Amino acid sequence: MTTEAALPSGPARSGARGGGRTVSAVLFGGRTGPVLVIVAAILALWYAACLPMNAGLPSMPTEGDLATRYQAAWALERPVLPSPHQILMELRVSTCGRLPSDQPFWSAFFSCEIRWTPRNLLFHAWTTLSSTLVGFLMGGLLGIVLAVLIVHMKTLEKSLMPWIIASQTVPILAVAPIVIVVLGSLGITGLLPKSIISAYLCFFPVTIGMVKGLTSPHPIDLDLMRTYDASVWATFWKLRWPAALPFLFASLKVAIAISLVGAIVGELPTGAQAGLGARLLTGSYYGQTVQIWAALIAAAALAALAVAAVGLAERITVAALGGRR
Amino acid sequence: MVEAARAKTVPAPAGDGATGIAADRAKAAAPVVTARGLSLTFQTNDGPVYALKDVDLDIAAGEFVSLIGPSGCGKTTLLRVIADLEQATAGTIRVNGLDPDAARRQRQYGYVFQAPGLFPWRTVEKNVMLPLEIFGLPAAERRARAAKNLELVNLKGFEKKYPWQLSGGMQQRASIARALSFDPALLLMDEPFGALDEIVRDKLNGQLLALWAATGKTVVFVTHSIPEAVFLSTKIVVMSPRPGRIIDVIDCDFPRDRTLDIRETPEFLAVAHRVREGLRAGHSYDD
Amino acid sequence: MSAPAPSPDLARARGRADGIPAALVGLVAVTAGCLWALGAVHRPDLAGQAPAWFWGTIVALWLAAWWVTDRLAKAVPPTPGARRVLDLMVPLLFGAFLIFLWEIVTVGAGVPMVLMPPPSAIGARLAQSLPTLAEDFGQTVLRAVIPGWALGSGLGIAIALLCDRVPFLRRGLMPIGNFVSALPMIGIAPIMVMWFGFDWQSKVAVVVVMTFFPALVNTVAGLSASGALERDLMRSYAADWATTLLKLRLPSAMPFVFNALKINSTLALIGAIVAEFFGTPILGMGFRISTEVGRMSLDMVWAEIAVAAVTGSVFYGLLALAERRVTFWHPSYRRR
CATH class of the missing domain: 1.10.3720.10 (MetI-like)
Known part of the structure; x- marks a missing residue:
């Protein structure tokens, strides 16, 4: 007979089966269990892949049993694929300096003394984060202002909005080198050009999300405001703005993520001075794979933190508005 | 009148009890649905919800049975248990002498939902042919059956339209044609006209009655409208909520060719009164 | 071709279609002005050293263009076809005017090529x-x-x-x-x-x-x-x-x-x-x-x-x- 689609139908019957939760039920059935299993599988695959990926390197021993060959593959200076613990170590060393040798390994690993120098990964992360945040603020504000103008001015809606939508389809990041170089030749360097790229990237989603949000009130709600003879101002603050907030936060999450991308790409053409993008580029110049991976992990952590921060702001706002949605 | 759909090419042969329904309705005593001590409990975060409790029910072939009651009384749940869309937690239920699961796998019933549930990317005709495609009927046969059933529900000429190009009443008629297309002996209808306005509903009620008289199918019909139940049914099952159970079973033997006019007659009003009394009793029991 | 002037009642019945003829006349004027400016700005005596009166003209053109766009955007065209044409025309005109401004400013003010080349130079290069x-x-x-x-x-x-x-x-x-x-x-x-x-x-x-x-x-x-x-x-x-x-x-x-x-x-x-x-x-x-x-x-x-x-x-x-x-x-x- 045919197998059937296992689709939930009707109300959920959580706990209907009850009984004790076995280990396999926790690992394969819960919410976090499967994620942990998949992450563990990826790590295992990663370790396993280190040998075949690095086997071609001249510094690899061609003889010996599998264990020694794997040990060598996981400890290479410039591997094709570094092992996860190498990356972890690089993160530790590039933020807190070399491990003090006079202590046991784990206490040494967690004893940290941060020196704020251009060699420190945290310094680069902060460089990237600061231009990300400045760009995000500029782009977010610009996006909101543009959306408010577009919603209230028909001329702008008809003439500007199509271009904003169309420009979404254009690889805007390609313009990044121009912005950096042109502003550089005008004497503007450092944080601002990168922030401008970030702002340029992230105002699009904010504008589009906010236009959607500000026009999301139902015609009935707008009619209600008309029966009160409410001013445009009152309609905006009492109806349009609160209605737009969920849209705003959704688009801000997208915006801060691509703001970070903008900052990283903005650090590429300046010839690698500071920032995570610069670390990626120097790592790529000098074949420092471990450094690239560490910068990549740092960028991922920044992105996760930034998105989580916006999420937190969303929760606080929603709670302040009475926890709707 | 429309000829009863008796084609024998439905892939799954009906179980022992389901054959020859139309042949002789008078002695159609073979039960189509039998429920004994049927209970269904949902576990929710707020504790258990007793959707059905100790339901005993017999539905004979050829009957038109209405399940009536206030919202939340389990009438839809009962229909879904018959259709194996929901599984009882206690008691037994047989559909055509089979397990509901086996009956569903043999495609022994057609189900009409509260909403038309037509696929917007298929034309009306293709929607009616959907179950036939799934059952693997040949293309010519599919087309013939779609044409016949669309004509049966007065939708001839709308074959190539998309569902969203039709009115709500027409959409629901198309979904009835879809349920009829594979000629199941049992028709399960879950408030099929609930979303329609009174005038359209009256008209569709009349058409449904004619359809039932012509095809001799067994119909289980969920509704919360007393006049609708009394007008359509041979048997009315009154249910009450929390826990969902049967309060009263009322036989209703108006002639099969009844028209909307009978709703003014004293007999009709008497039955309606008894249904209302049953509903009220169920409520006072609960509150 | 002479478009028959709609009677006032009819125009009102059709919505704000009466704004369209005036806007179209304005559009022709603005286009002519823009073409003139494009020709003028490349003259040796203007390129890179455009005088105040030239910039005044450009500002005037800008205001006129805004008025035309405003009229076209708010007009309610009499037919669906005309509306589609308008919906396409307004953003296209807007984009064209932006490119026009880019050209005029870069050439007229003599912006160095290494900063911002004019569209004409980009087109030539392309x-x-x-x-x-x-x-x-x-x-x-x-x-x-x-x-x-x-x-x-x-x-x-x-x-x-x-x-x-x-x-x-x-x-x-x-x-x-x-x-x-x-x-x-x-x-x-x-x-x-x-x-x-x-x-x-x-x-x-x-x-x-x-x-x-x-x-x-x-x-x-x-x-x-x-x-x-x-x-x-x-x-x-x-x-x-x-x-x-x-x-x-x-x-x-x-x-x-x-x-x-x-x-x-x-x-x-x-x-x-x-x-x-x-x-x-x-x-x-x-x-x-x-x-x-x-x-x-x-x-x-x-x-x-x-x-x-x-x-x-x-x-x-x-x-x-x-x-x-x-x-x-x-x-x-x-x-x-």
């Missing part, structure tokens, strides 16, 4: 360098963007189907997929260049990684987009997983799949171009942009960007057309 641009297009778009986009999206959709079949995979992969979607995946470009070499293979790899997750996440979301009622219907037919997928869940997932394909079209272009910043053979749009920026020949960079913009828009437009054909039934496209 026409001159067509063979180079075509080679770059072939390297970046045909060899990297399109294969990478197809591979990444296809893989994402395939894994999404697998996730649908194996609930454990869905529960394990979805949180990871959602997390990864927010990461700056472009950062893997140097690693891919190291693994797959300088040529197009590494760009394909970058594009595959960047497009995989949006396809996966959107397809999984789309596969659960069909309603409970429709799934109950399929269950009442005892339809198996493949049939339910084919007849119900894939069709209703199509809007989500196309959303992913459209997002991916932009991501793929960005991925391939930025990956070329990390190293290429002497070919490709990203390579050209980074080297020409280094040589300060911005007209070539802008020409390359123009090609990228047109490519992106056409790519997106084709997908949007395909979407319209496949998901014609979706409420946003329905026409009775």
Whole structure:
């Protein structure tokens, strides 16, 4: 007979089966269990892949049993694929300096003394984060202002909005080198050009999300405001703005993520001075794979933190508005 | 009148009890649905919800049975248990002498939902042919059956339209044609006209009655409208909520060719009164 | 051709169509003014040293253009066809006027070429360098963007189907997929260049990684987009997983799949171009942009960007057309 689609139908019957939760039920059935299993599988695959990926390197021993060959593959200076613990170590060393040798390994690993120098990964992360945040603020504000103008001015809606939508389809990041170089030749360097790229990237989603949000009130709600003879101002603050907030936060999450991308790409053409993008580029110049991976992990952590921060702001706002949605 | 759909090419042969329904309705005593001590409990975060409790029910072939009651009384749940869309937690239920699961796998019933549930990317005709495609009927046969059933529900000429190009009443008629297309002996209808306005509903009620008289199918019909139940049914099952159970079973033997006019007659009003009394009793029991 | 003047009553009955003739007259005047200014600004006595009266004229033209756009935007055209023409015309005129301003300001104020070349110079450069641009297009778009986009999206959709079949995979992969979607995946470009070499293979790899997750996440979301009622219907037919997928869940997932394909079209272009910043053979749009920026020949960079913009828009437009054909039934496209 045919197998059937296992689709939930009707109300959920959580706990209907009850009984004790076995280990396999926790690992394969819960919410976090499967994620942990998949992450563990990826790590295992990663370790396993280190040998075949690095086997071609001249510094690899061609003889010996599998264990020694794997040990060598996981400890290479410039591997094709570094092992996860190498990356972890690089993160530790590039933020807190070399491990003090006079202590046991784990206490040494967690004893940290941060020196704020251009060699420190945290310094680069902060460089990237600061231009990300400045760009995000500029782009977010610009996006909101543009959306408010577009919603209230028909001329702008008809003439500007199509271009904003169309420009979404254009690889805007390609313009990044121009912005950096042109502003550089005008004497503007450092944080601002990168922030401008970030702002340029992230105002699009904010504008589009906010236009959607500000026009999301139902015609009935707008009619209600008309029966009160409410001013445009009152309609905006009492109806349009609160209605737009969920849209705003959704688009801000997208915006801060691509703001970070903008900052990283903005650090590429300046010839690698500071920032995570610069670390990626120097790592790529000098074949420092471990450094690239560490910068990549740092960028991922920044992105996760930034998105989580916006999420937190969303929760606080929603709670302040009475926890709707 | 429309000829009863008796084609024998439905892939799954009906179980022992389901054959020859139309042949002789008078002695159609073979039960189509039998429920004994049927209970269904949902576990929710707020504790258990007793959707059905100790339901005993017999539905004979050829009957038109209405399940009536206030919202939340389990009438839809009962229909879904018959259709194996929901599984009882206690008691037994047989559909055509089979397990509901086996009956569903043999495609022994057609189900009409509260909403038309037509696929917007298929034309009306293709929607009616959907179950036939799934059952693997040949293309010519599919087309013939779609044409016949669309004509049966007065939708001839709308074959190539998309569902969203039709009115709500027409959409629901198309979904009835879809349920009829594979000629199941049992028709399960879950408030099929609930979303329609009174005038359209009256008209569709009349058409449904004619359809039932012509095809001799067994119909289980969920509704919360007393006049609708009394007008359509041979048997009315009154249910009450929390826990969902049967309060009263009322036989209703108006002639099969009844028209909307009978709703003014004293007999009709008497039955309606008894249904209302049953509903009220169920409520006072609960509150 | 003499357009018969509509009687006042009729015009009112048609809405604000009476604004259109005046706006059209204004449009002709503004266009004439713009053409004159374009001719004048390139005269040796004006280029780079335009006097105040010239800028005054430009400001006046700007105000007039605003008035025309305003009129056209607020006009209620008498027929649907006219409305479509207007809806297309207003943004086109707006864009054309922006390019006009760009040309006038860069030429009239004598902005150095290394800062901002005028559109005319970019156009000339584009026409001159067509063979180079075509080679770059072939390297970046045909060899990297399109294969990478197809591979990444296809893989994402395939894994999404697998996730649908194996609930454990869905529960394990979805949180990871959602997390990864927010990461700056472009950062893997140097690693891919190291693994797959300088040529197009590494760009394909970058594009595959960047497009995989949006396809996966959107397809999984789309596969659960069909309603409970429709799934109950399929269950009442005892339809198996493949049939339910084919007849119900894939069709209703199509809007989500196309959303992913459209997002991916932009991501793929960005991925391939930025990956070329990390190293290429002497070919490709990203390579050209980074080297020409280094040589300060911005007209070539802008020409390359123009090609990228047109490519992106056409790519997106084709997908949007395909979407319209496949998901014609979706409420946003329905026409009775």
